[in-house]
Amino acid sequence: MKKLLLLTALCAAWCAQAQKPNIVGRVTCKGKPVAGVVVSDGELVVRTDSDGRYAMSSSKPCGYVFMSIPGGYETAADGLIPRFFGYTTHCDLDVIDFQLEKRSNDNFTLFVSTDTHLRGDPEELDLPQFRKWYLPDISHEIERTKGPVYSLHLGDMTTDIMWHKNDFALRKYLDVMKTYPSPVFHVPGNHDNERFVDPAVPDAQWDSIAQRPYRQIIGPNYYSFNLGKVHFVMLDNTVVRKGALKNGRRPSRNDYRLDERQLRWLVRDLETVGSGTPLVVCMHVPVADWTGIGSDGTPEFSARENQRALHDQIMPLLAKFDDVRLLTGHNHRFINIPLTDRIFQHTLVSASAVSWKINGPESRLVSEDGSPGGYLILRYRGGRADWQFKPNGYRADRNQFRVYDLNRVPGEFGGQPGSNRCLINVYNWDERWTVRVREKGRDLKVEQVWAKDPLYILIRRDALPTRPTAFRAVANPHMFSVEASAPDTPLEVTVTDRFGRKYRQTVERPKQFDWRTE
Missing domain, CATH: 2.60.40.1120 (Carboxypeptidase-like, regulatory domain)
Known part of the structure; x- marks a missing residue:
């Protein structure tokens, strides 16, 4: 005893x-x-x-x-x-x-960027393009915005394979961003991890080792914070795994999901938040993608195979909240999906378009869906959100869509010579936008179509003539088709976003198709 x-x-x-x-x-x-x-x-x-x-x-x-x-x-x-x-x-x-420090920030503005992909490459010239198109543009917008201003970066600040080849990793990213005029809350992307880990390290330890530089230089790879009435959750949804041996090295491979510790933390963090609190979840990889246009004429979506695990982890945890916004990147193109009546996924076009690679003679920064590189300006007034896309180097109030006269677009770029049809690419479209086209005072029938962007196909071909299968155009549902009565009638195009902002363009036809097409 x-x-x-x-x-x-x-x-x-x-x-x-x-x-x-x-x-x-x-x-x-x-x-x-x-x-x-x-x-x-x-x-x-x-x-x-x-x-x-x-x-x-x-x-x-x-x-x-x-x-x-x-x-x-x-x-x-x-x-x-x-x-x-x-x-x-x-x-x-x-x-x-x-x-x-106390700050009245119920009303605030967020500048949201993703996929800047800096790497200090002397051939692809990412840094000159970054300093010409993105950095002065967003800096100007931030400096002229009144009230509290914050910034988010949704990952892929850098390009992992160039950490060693070009000696350009996360510290160099911070150096390049020294003049940026607001604090930035970051999440890591799949290219912000160490790509080459000692092959002798067990697979289960690769993720921890690969994310170590990010944690040491940028900070926590997942965390939360509040701005005014809004709760933000910042997640790392790349799990780094041991890859196959290649050329004597063993680069990493990625699973897109939350690791178990982060998932446990997320459950506990969300328990501190009331269901009526507006919730913004920021992460690099989205949970769903467009898959086409359905038989009823509306866009369809689903979680792709490499998104399924992430989707199944995240969605049940968000179900209790009344207003959830997912801010994501990774795909370098716009994918705005109402996942449920209370959960909306924004996937943003990248700031770098195609990682600064489509840098032809006129440096047209256009991504695979035809959207120009840029960033999102997200405004909160109390718990209510309003947002607008800002293209690098262009005015937001004049550059939300592009119109193609398909009579003048060669067939190899998606044209339809002799059809009298026009194609309208509305970059940041979602289901609450409207597209109206008038000819000689009458409305034309507007059809939403699953199509690729002609300008991007042209630019990709000219900028990368030796790489015919690289960075191909991607079909998307933010395309709209109309048929005019003649090849030379002007069209009045009015696009209205979900907040009632109207964007107008008079299209004089025939309209030329080349690198300068706006």
Whole structure:
């Protein structure tokens, strides 16, 4: 009996020691405590008490802790990176405090970019194009925007295979972005991980090793924060796996899903959020894609094979929320899908179009769906969202669509000579946009079609003549076809977005088709 009591006492002492907090800290604003702030080590989720203090007994799985910035506050930034996290050590006790600054941000503007794919390549000239088209354009828009302004990057800031070939990795990305005028909340893309891991490392450890540079240089690869009344969840949905041996090296391969620890954290984070809170989930890879036009004339979508695991992880967790917005990239083209009546997926065209590769004599930055490279401006007023696409180097109020006179487009580029038909590519279209075309004062029938963009096919052919199968045009449903009565009648095209903004263009026909087509 004495031995049993002694053993019980020793077990109790060991448990007490094991549960003793090894990460503690305080969240303050100008020296005053901020209660109720969510803090996490990437698995455990706790809140600060009335004195602004938090504590956790952590295995330190990610090497840092982060706070979920509460609405009505901001943090200072280290250059581009908001200071919402702190790195842990191997010491018995880490003390990590956070400072907040009050900011009335119920109304705010977000500048959302994806797939900048910087790599310092002397042949493809990504940096000159980036500095000519993207950086001055978005900087100007940010600087002229009133009120609180923040930025999001949805991943693929860099290009993993060029980390070593061109010595251009994440630190170089931060150097290039030094003049960017707002803090940026990042998520990693599949090209923001170390591509070459020691082949002797077991497959189960590749993801942790591959994401280490990102965590050390950019910060947490998943986390959350609040702006005003809106809760943001930032996810890393690339799991890096050991690839097949190739030319004596073993590059990585990717699964598009959440790892188990991140999934557990996500469940706990969402438990801190009420179902009526507007929710924005930011991640690199989308959960669904367009698949065609159905027999009823409306676009159809589904999760593709490499998206299925991610879709099945994410969607059940979002079902309880009234208003969910997914912000994604990866595909370099627009895919705006109402997944349910309460969950809307935005997939943005890339800032780099086709990773700056289609850089012909006139540097037309056009992506595989025909959309120009650019970024999204997302405005929140209270919990209500409004957004608009901003093409690099062009005015947003005049450049939301492009019209082709298919009489003048050769058949090899999707033209229909002699048909008197026109094709309208409405880049950021979703189901609540309308397209109206008038000829001689009468409305023409507008048909939504599954088609490829003629200009992109032309530019890709001319810019990459030795690579006929690379970066092919992708069919999409944001195309609209009309038939005119004659080959030389002008058309009045009016496109109206879901917020009532009207974009108009008078199309004089015949309309020339070449690199300069607008």
